[in-house]
Amino acid sequence: MKVLALDTSNFILGISLIEDDKVIGEYITNLKKNHSLRVMPAIEGLLKECDTTPAELDKIVVAKGPGSYTGVRIGVTIAKTLAWTLKIPLSGISSLEALAANARFFEGYIAPLFDARRGLIFTGLYKFTNNKLETIIEDCNILSVDWAKRLKSTNESILFIGQDIALHQEAIKEVLGEQAIFAPPSLFNPRPSELALLGRDKDEEDIHQFVPNYVRMAEAEVKWLETQAKKNDL
Amino acid sequence: MGEFIVKKDQIILGIETSCDETAAAVIKNGTEILSNVISSQIESHKRFGGVVPEIASRMHVEQITLVIEEALLQADVTYKDIDAVAVTEGPGLVGALLIGVNAAKAVAFAHGIPLVGVHHIAGHIYANRLIQEMKFPALSLVVSGGHTELILLKEHGSFKVIGETRDDAAGEAYDKVARTLNFPYPGGPHIDRLAHEGKPSINLPRAWLNGSYDFSFSGLKSSVINTLHNAEQRGETIEPADLAASFQASVIEVLVTKTLKAAEDFNVKQVMLAGGVAANKGLRAALTEAFTAVPDIELVIPPLSLCTDNAAMIGAAGSILFEKGKRSDLALNGNPGLDIENL
Ligand SMILES: [Zn+2]
Numbered sequence: 001m002k003v004l005a006l007d008t009s010n011f012i013l014g015i016s017l018i019e020d021d022k023v024i025g026e027y028i029t030n031l032k033k034n035h036s037l038r039v040m041p042a043i044e045g046l047l048k049e050c051d052t053t054p055a056e057l058d059k060i061v062v063a064k065g066p067g068s069y070t071g072v073r074i075g076v077t078i079a080k081t082l083a084w085t086l087k088i089p090l091s092g093i094s095s096l097e098a099l100a101a102n103a104r105f106f107e108g109y110i111a112p113l114f115d116a117r118r119g120l121i122f123t124g125l126y127k128f129t130n131n132k133l134e135t136i137i138e139d140c141n142i143l144s145v146d147w148a149k150r151l152k153s154t155n156e157s158i159l160f161i162g163q164d165i166a167l168h169q170e171a172i173k174e175v176l177g178e179q180a181i182f183a184p185p186s187l188f189n190p191r192p193s194e195l196a197l198l199g200r201d202k203d204e205e206d207i208h209q210f211v212p213n214y215v216r217m218a219e220a221e222v223k224w225l226e227t228q229a230k231k232n233d234l
Numbered sequence: 235m236g237e238f239i240v241k242k243d244q245i246i247l248g249i250e251t252s253c254d255e256t257a258a259a260v261i262k263n264g265t266e267i268l269s270n271v272i273s274s275q276i277e278s279h280k281r282f283g284g285v286v287p288e289i290a291s292r293m294h295v296e297q298i299t300l301v302i303e304e305a306l307l308q309a310d311v312t313y314k315d316i317d318a319v320a321v322t323e324g325p326g327l328v329g330a331l332l333i334g335v336n337a338a339k340a341v342a343f344a345h346g347i348p349l350v351g352v353h354h355i356a357g358h359i360y361a362n363r364l365i366q367e368m369k370f371p372a373l374s375l376v377v378s379g380g381h382t383e384l385i386l387l388k389e390h391g392s393f394k395v396i397g398e399t400r401d402d403a404a405g406e407a408y409d410k411v412a413r414t415l416n417f418p419y420p421g422g423p424h425i426d427r428l429a430h431e432g433k434p435s436i437n438l439p440r441a442w443l444n445g446s447y448d449f450s451f452s453g454l455k456s457s458v459i460n461t462l463h464n465a466e467q468r469g470e471t472i473e474p475a476d477l478a479a480s481f482q483a484s485v486i487e488v489l490v491t492k493t494l495k496a497a498e499d500f501n502v503k504q505v506m507l508a509g510g511v512a513a514n515k516g517l518r519a520a521l522t523e524a525f526t527a528v529p530d531i532e533l534v535i536p537p538l539s540l541c542t543d544n545a546a547m548i549g550a551a552g553s554i555l556f557e558k559g560k561r562s563d564l565a566l567n568g569n570p571g572l573d574i575e576n577l
Contacts, residue, residue, distance in 0.1 A: 037565050037567045040336070040564035041564045041565050044564055069288065069329075073295055073329070076295060077336045078336050078340045080299055081337040085313075085340065207299060208299050208303075212295065218288040218289050220289060
């Protein structure tokens with residue numbers, strides 16, 4: 001069974017092709033370049049290198065967010081269109097979960113994070129139990145300092161992972177002290193092969209209905225709801 | 235050896251997501267609509283008083299595969315029948331364009347079908363070819379929320395902008411005036427309807443910009459707002475229907491006069507109306523009347539359904555571009571500032 005996986009949730013562009021338990025090919029860049037322009041040529045290049053035609057694919061896996069709204073949308077649009085048009089199943093995996101998988105041999109809690117501006121982060125809490133990645137706290141959008149406070153009561157070591165940790169390291173350290181461990185840069189790029197393996201056995205999505213998990217409402221929606229709430233208060 | 239070549243029908247799958255309609259269509263030989271599916275988001279944007287780009291992008295992702303599937307089903311074609319996938323690459327909202335472009339690239343790649351990027355306005359113009367074969371040189375008056383242009387076509391797929399708006403697009407002026415009169419978004423159709431109930435009795439300016447085919451509507455828009463404001467201050471009431479009629483009369487007189495002048499100056503054989511504002515009844519009637527007087531110039535006005543954004547027009551324009559050898563590669567990107575003269 002050949003699985004193509006793609007992740008365009010942030011600046012990192014990741015594509016992989018696996019066949020059963022074997023990782024055949026993997027492509028990762030971490031560049032501030034345009035995903036819309038680069039993803040399809042990268043998929044074409046990797047498949048060609050791996051002597052695989054689109055018709056030979058058996059499943060598509062995509063990182064469904066959170067992350068950059070535009071980035072996630074590009075990946076999800078390509079993934080759902082490929083799966084639909086090739087008539088093969090599609091699975092979506094949390095972009096944070098895919099990043100957490102990099103810490104496979106860490107025994108405590110894993111907190112992958114992406115910066116979400118103004119002190120906020122997209123994050124969730126994960127843990128490997130019997131070599132299986134479990135979700136402890138669902139993906140959310142929270143101030144990094146509030147997140148650190150929330151994690152303090154776990155009394156466990158927490159590994160923070162992701163290339164935006166530098167922006168929040170101080171705030172987290174202040175609350176958690178030695179409880180917080182920070183992953184090295186070599187673990188910052190989510191591995192698209194881990195994404196493929198996570199998605200391989202996961203239930204398939206309803207392709208037409210499938211959308212990103214933005215975790216956050218659109219700004220205009222938030223403002224509109226606020227105005228409605230004010231109106232109701234009057 | 236006399237070989238007998240049967241020319242197969244050319245089938246184009248068109249995809250359009252440049253603003254707030256998710257659309258897909260299948261076009262045969264550039265002129266025949268096999269399917270034309272549109273999923274409009276207009277209801278979702280109404281409460282915000284206009285199109286919200288982030289929400290438009292989110293909704294395109296929800297609709298894109300459904301809409302393409304429906305277009306293929308209705309047209310009863312398979313991927314083997316399709317000669318090219320044509321998609322709007324710009325102009326438009328960049329986040330919205332990206333959905334159509336990436337979906338089109340995925341379909342093209344999955345089945346090894348050529349890909350053709352299409353200019354949205356070229357699409358609006360080619361909506362006319364779904365009604366009537368083009369005759370060159372041809373002139374198109376393009377009027378929409380974002381565009382007011384006179385475009386000259388010397389031949390298929392060649393576009394020269396001979397006049398354009400220096401400030402607001404006609405559709406923009408309509409929406410702003412509608413807002414001033416407290417109509418909900420989108421306001422253009424309200425003004426058109428109201429204009430037919432009133433008399434153009436209020437004197438509003440016409441920006442002629444003599445010696446140019448360019449347009450300007452911001453002065454007119456300000457004049458409408460001032461007229462209302464001044465009347466309010468004097469404690470007078472202005473009949474909104476009369477104001478709408480006067481505004482519409484000014485817009486239409488300038489559009490029709492300039493189009494007629496350009497058509498005669500460039501000796502065109504055909505004039506084609508294009509863009510969302512082409513749905514305006516007042517404009518359609520005035521153009522029809524003006525061109526009745528010049529029978530050697532054929533006037534083509536598409537039906538309302540082909541004036542607003544759709545993918546049939548993208549398929550029609552894509553058909554000609556494909557025939558002329560245009561191919562886009564998998565690095566095709568959404569381009570909000572795409573130039574129609576350098577396709
Ligand atoms: Zn349009």
